[in-house]
Amino acid sequence: MLNFLWAGMVLIGIIVAAFQGNLGAVCEGVIASSKEAVELLFVMAGVVSMWNGMLYIAKNSGLINLLTEKMRPLLRFLFPKLPAGHKAAGYISANFIANILGLGWACTPTGLQAMEALKELEQERGNDPAVASNEMCTFLLLNISSLQLIPINMIAYRSQYGSAAPVSVAGPALLATAVTTVAALIICKLMCGVSMRGVSHRKKE
DSSP states (O other): OHHHHHHHHHHHHHHHHHHHTOHHHHHHHHHHHHHHHHHHHHHHHHHHHHHHHHHHHHHHTTHHHHHHHHTHHHHHHHOTTSOTTOHHHHHHHHHHHHHHTTOHHHHHHHHHHHHHHHHHHHHHTTSOTTSOOHHHHHHHHHHHHOOOSSOHHHHHHHHHTTOSOGGGGHHHHHHHHHHHHHHHHHHHHHHHHHHHHHHHHHHHO
16 A cells, blocks of 8 residues: 555656656656665664674573573563563563664564464463464553664664764653653553453353
8 A cells, every 4th residue: 555655646746847847856856865765775784784783692692591581570570471481581572672772673573573472372372373462462562662772773864864963862762762661561551450350250250
């Protein structure tokens, strides 16, 4: 759907420019934008490579496992029914760490792996894996809220476009994502409580 939307907008823009005699300006804009996109691609490729490499080193050195152990009380609070030592905990921890560093694109692989592990857990419990569990919903909401201490992506973008103080966005980003994360956590706890009461009521019946 988005492909058709963008294609339609581009086509309409070209037609309007042709009728107004600004087709030359459109061609110049396309060339300038293409050059800018390639330059940004190289900048972000470097940032992505560096931080993904750091995460890879952290994983192979055992740092991710160590941080998972340190995060165990937090994971137990967020996912009280997640079995201790379950492989989903490692993926969830890695995802949270990548989110905290502002590496949104690095969160996708660990997020998918965490969801797969939680799906397998539901199958082991004898539940329908096609129905999202409380753990899945909690993880998804916390992943979307994305608490960020260092918004690497935004800092890289601002540096590329000549910001005088690219790091100044860190404070507002931390405040905004902290608020969304707290809101997501409250919603998760409230909805999980409602869900558990509903299950208990059905069992009594």
